[in-house]
Amino acid sequence: MPERRRARALRLLPQSLLGRLASALVAAVLLSQLVGNAIWARQSRAESDRDSGAAALSVAHSAATTVRFFLSLPPNYHPIVIQQFREMGGTRFFATINRAPVLINAIGDPELAPRTAARVRAALTTTLPGVRRIDAAFAWPDQLHVNDQGVRMLDLPDNWVQHIVPSTSKPAPVLVIQVELRPDHWLYLATLMPNPYFLDSGRLLTSDRLLLQGVTLAFVLLVALLVVRWSTYPLAVLARAADAFGKGEPVPALPDSGSREFVKTARAFGAMQARIQGYIEDRERLFVAISHDLRTPIMRLKFRTELLDDDATRTEFHEDLDELDIMVKSALQNVQDSQIHENRTTVRLDPLLGRMARDAALARHQVTYVASGLRVQAKPLALKRAIGNLLDNGLYYGDRVDIRAYAAEGRVRIELRDHGPGVPAAALDILFDANVRLEHGRDRNSDGHGLGLGIARWLVRDMNGDLVIANHEDGGLCATITLPAGLATD
Known part of the structure; x- marks a missing residue:
């Protein structure tokens, strides 16, 4: 079974040298890109994890200050303060007051988003020991609701969320912090991280990287095909010349250019061709000369055997000479009949x-x-x-x-x-x-x-x-x- 699988796998490989070299180069480039991307992604994720941890502490500190501010105000002042924030053009935190926590469609992939949200939640819990319930999660703006009445963030006026939604063409994840100030009184805070696109820093496959690596692979493949074809073309010429020579057909002239190894091979092939052709011609001349030279002494010996008195001896001589004549003719016929020079x-x-x-x-x-x-x-x-x-x-x-x-x-x-x-x-x-x-x-x-x-x-x-x-x-x-x-x- 292993031998069959190996034979089946070998049949799937390209049969030409051009195809095999090109495939090997493409595979090497792809493997190097994959390994390089994996190393880069690992380092980038580690760096992003450190940066997001520091950013989570900074955002948690600012959010804790905002929560303390709302805790210091009477509950009936909360809507007034929030409305003033909105009329001023918005602040770093978009805030609302709800009776219950708003259901958030949290980002679970990649792992960096839930880990950063957990850090924010842990920092707030430590900073605000008197608060009973604190929740934090990341969500995309188009899937984010801002209150318990189902209003979406993208439906709000632009001046309210200009610090929260930087761009609709390339959305950034929004951090939502919900804190229970008192029973049935939840503070809803939405903000961006200092680096809004921190999730992209550790991503292995992005459109920009795919485009860059695709262009790189295309150029490498094009150059590889040109170089390999330029290098293997003389070998194809040499193969055609060897095939023609083996069949007795006219041999095309081999180019005296190319790599040093090919030039040496072409010259060695030319010398070998000349030697073999010389051997063939010498063999033909040798057998023709032998046939011509041996006929006369054989005939002379036959005539002399007629002068022998002993019939048995004469018969034996005739048989030996006939056998010698047949051997000479058969050898000559074998050489001459196997040399037919014509095209198919x-x-x-x-x-x-x-x-x-x-x-x-x-x-x-x-x-x-x-x-x-x-x-x-x-x-x-x-x-x-x-x-x-x-x-x-x-x-x-x-x-x-x-x-x-x-x-x-x-x-x-x-x-x-x-x-x-x-x-x-x-x-x-x-x-x-x-x-x-x-x-x-x-x-x-x-x-x-x-x-x-x-x-x-x-x-x-x-x-x-x-x-x-x-x-x-x-x-x-x-x-x-x-x-x-x-x-x-x-």
Whole structure:
């Protein structure tokens, strides 16, 4: 199970180097921002907690002074004093007198608001020991009622609450203190903290910080994508060059610019390409020279064996020389047949396979093919040679060959089935090996070298295809070529 989860997680990751590096950079920036924000928020909360504690004591001291002032007045003077405060344009505390405490929709989140209110309440309780009931809480102005009749603070005249509601576009929390002066006589005080927006100082995610970090992340991502793409583009060019060289196609020139590591790699690749090409050319020249040079002494030795008087000895010499001749020819054929330099293109199967069937019929072989209207992406000459090797192999060992082509799973399959004896199941894995010929093959085709199947599979795989050979359920051998489908159908 852990291996499956790991494989599933790896499949979710970007497959390209550009995607992986960009993802890693973005993840690193996001992680650094999260860690930095967490550290900043922790320090900011601690600082805000200290500042709010000091501010709570200051507000509690002022509120205690106001409460003592109202306690010193007769109850019938309270409304008169409050009305005078309002006509003067308001004071730091907005005050009302109610028969019972007003229900306050207190702010419970973040934790700083209830903790600061508790400090104010504790300070007032200590400062006003003769007061029985004291309550303090923070509320938002749009949800705040100022008396027991349900009047909201925002419904009051602006000059009454100008010191309490600084801005309607960005409201600040209001501290409400309610003190029971005597039974059924509650003093309602509303005010702002010295720092009205003290709750924002410890908040981790604010609109301004989100905007700043979003812009930072966008710039980092843009620069990362440009830098990573600029750094990985030469690698893509090198990969295309290596793929083309491996397939025998023209290799695009590698740029002699970029990072120091890429320039070294490109130069090493160019040197390797030149050495490998030189090895291939030397090998071709070597085998051609060996074939040419060995034919003359082999023929001369054959002529000399005719002068031997002993028939048994002459026969043994002939057999050794024939075996040597076959080895030389097979090695040369293996080198020459595997070197087909041509580009892949769209090949129509009906003309190709139909002509091969007709040519076989002219040679008095039985070959059947039904038109399929399919096309494949292949090298024309290589495809013809591969199919020709399979067709010759089927005609040698079978009475006739049936050819058919059909589409399967987005690709095209070409089947060649002969009606011969087939091969043992244990021998299927070695049919493609060089110079391997089964017993019945040597009896029916004594001139072969055992290279046709191996060359055919090499040619098919060079065209991004595959060749599979198996015994047919109705008898005979069935060779199946699978190739990419062409661009269109007839």
